[in-house]
Amino acid sequence: MRFTKSAPLKGEITVPGDKSISHRAIMLGSLSEGTTAVTNFLEGADCLSTINCFCSMGIEISRTESEILIHGRGLHGLLAPASVLNVGNSGTTMRLLSGILAGQNFTTELTGDASIQKRPMARVITPLTFMGGSVESLRGNGCAPLCITGKHLKGIHYQSPVSSAQVKSCVLLAGLYAEGETTVTEPFLSRNHSELMLRSFGAEIFSEGTTVSIQPEPKLTGQKVVVPGDISSAAYFIAAALLIPGSELLIKNVGINPTRDGILKVCAQMNADIQVLNPRVQCGEDVADLLVKHSSLKGTVIEGALIPTLIDELPVLAVLAAFAEGTTMIRDAQELKVKESNRLDIMVHHLSAMGADVVPTEDGMIITGGKTLYGAVLDSHLDHRIAMAFAIAGMAAEGETEIARADCVNISYPGFYKDLEKLA
Numbered sequence: 245m246r247f248t249k250s251a252p253l254k255g256e257i258t259v260p261g262d263k264s265i266s267h268r269a270i271m272l273g274s275l276s277e278g279t280t281a282v283t284n285f286l287e288g289a290d291c292l293s294t295i296n297c298f299c300s301m302g303i304e305i306s307r308t309e310s311e312i313l314i315h316g317r318g319l320h321g322l323l324a325p326a327s328v329l330n331v332g333n334s335g336t337t338m339r340l341l342s343g344i345l346a347g348q349n350f351t352t353e354l355t356g357d358a359s360i361q362k363r364p365m366a367r368v369i370t371p372l373t374f375m376g377g378s379v380e381s382l383r384g385n386g387c388a389p390l391c392i393t394g395k396h397l398k399g400i401h402y403q404s405p406v407s408s409a410q411v412k413s414c415v416l417l418a419g420l421y422a423e424g425e426t427t428v429t430e431p432f433l434s435r436n437h438s439e440l441m442l443r444s445f446g447a448e449i450f451s452e453g454t455t456v457s458i459q460p461e462p463k464l465t466g467q468k469v470v471v472p473g474d475i476s477s478a479a480y481f482i483a484a485a486l487l488i489p490g491s492e493l494l495i496k497n498v499g500i501n502p503t504r505d506g507i508l509k510v511c512a513q514m515n516a517d518i519q520v521l522n523p524r525v526q527c528g529e530d531v532a533d534l535l536v537k538h539s540s541l542k543g544t545v546i547e548g549a550l551i552p553t554l555i556d557e558l559p560v561l562a563v564l565a566a567f568a569e570g571t572t573m574i575r576d577a578q579e580l581k582v583k584e585s586n587r588l589d590i591m592v593h594h595l596s597a598m599g600a601d602v603v604p605t606e607d608g609m610i611i612t613g614g615k616t617l618y619g620a621v622l623d624s625h626l627d628h629r630i631a632m633a634f635a636i637a638g639m640a641a642e643g644e645t646e647i648a649r650a651d652c653v654n655i656s657y658p659g660f661y662k663d664l665e666k667l668a
């Protein structure tokens with residue numbers, strides 16, 4: 245895909261459904277009694293991987309024009325799959341499913357693409373093993389493929405060393421099958437969609453600060469789930485509208501759960517003009533429309549408790565920082581090294597290739613903004629967030645930017661380039 249300096253972004257857009265919430269709706273719908281109807285489900289490759297995994301375990305999932313219908317079989321209704329489950333590129337599917345599979349009465353093998361086979365799974369193997377689970381990394385390297393044999397699990401209090409919603413959700417889902425209460429404490433609060441959705445499906449779950457506890461063997465009942473627009477997808481349009489002079493864009497129906505809205509807080513620190521309009525609550529999740537106007541941005545510090553609330557937005561925030569006046573420090577972002585690609589290394593490389601002043605640090609980077617950026621030929625490294633972040637950089641830079649292997653945006657936003665083209 246090729247990008248040159250863009251005309252102003254005008255009008256309105258609705259971004260596709262939230263990826264995290266779409267995954268969870270399929271999982272909890274499958275483990276519930278009755279039917280779960282999901283509106284605005286994200287038809288991205290990652291969520292389709294989750295659907296395929298549950299279909300392979302005997303769940304019937306059908307579509308109407310506007311909904312996905314999941315015909316749940318209850319907490320103990322999954323069937324042993326006939327072959328290896330493949331999660332594709334999806335870390336969320338791999339880690340959350342591991343928690344569910346640890347409590348079944350069958351053995352499953354789980355694998356995924358080349359990127360998934362390099363991502364750390366010890367972070368879920370460790371707590372599941374503490375619970376009495378049997379989860380083996382088949383190559384002995386702490387990565388997929390995994391072999392999971394369902395066992396009788398015991399509730400634990402797990403102090404997670406990472407602020408990861410995937411780890412937290414994995415342990416909570418295993419807790420559905422454990423004897424006694426299961427508790428997770430994390431350093432900083434990560435996204436809480438699992439907690440909100442588990443509660444609405446009927447689980448007994450209690451959160452206080454960075455600790456959450458769940459009781460086993462609830463009767464989960466199918467629900468209607470209306471998925472809000474994904475703030476992680478809205479992030480690219482927020483950034484484009486802020487960077488391109490003359491832009492004024494209304495992004496409708498965006499999930500602004502406080503565990504996900506770090507990008508709005510950082511943009512406010514950077515002097516961005518973003519109005520949060522029509523705030524409302526939909527299926528327990530905060531939702532609003534965002535009116536974004538071109539702004540003169542200034543540098544800021546992004547660190548600590550904010551990091552989990554904007555973890556997937558850091559690539560595009562680094563692009564914003566490169567166009568802002570002054571210095572931006574990104575700290576405590578070492579998790580970016582173990583995403584679909586090493587996002588820290590690639591952000592530093594690609595921004596530098598465009599002429600930005602970026603210095604890598606152990607857990608982030610220092611960006612001195614305000615330099616003129618020039619188009620470059622950049623590889624996505626098959627990482628959807630990298631492709632989308634640098635598409636936006638290309639629309640604000642001088643000259644032409646070419647993104648190679650750009651179709652990986654299908655993972656979280658299949659219509660991304662079409663939507664951009666419509667607006668700009």
Ligand SMILES: O=C(O)C1=C[C@@H](OP(=O)(O)O)[C@@H](O)[C@H](O)C1
Nearest residue numbers: 264336407408409410411555556
């Ligand atoms: O739970 C989830 O749905 C997700 C959690 C985050 O990962 P970590 O839990 O590894 O931080 C995030 O990066 C990912 O895109 C989705």
Ligand SMILES: C=C(OP(=O)(O)O)C(=O)O
Nearest residue numbers: 333334335336556583629
């Ligand atoms: C990290 C991501 O997803 P996952 O961990 O589910 O692969 C992402 O979407 O940026």
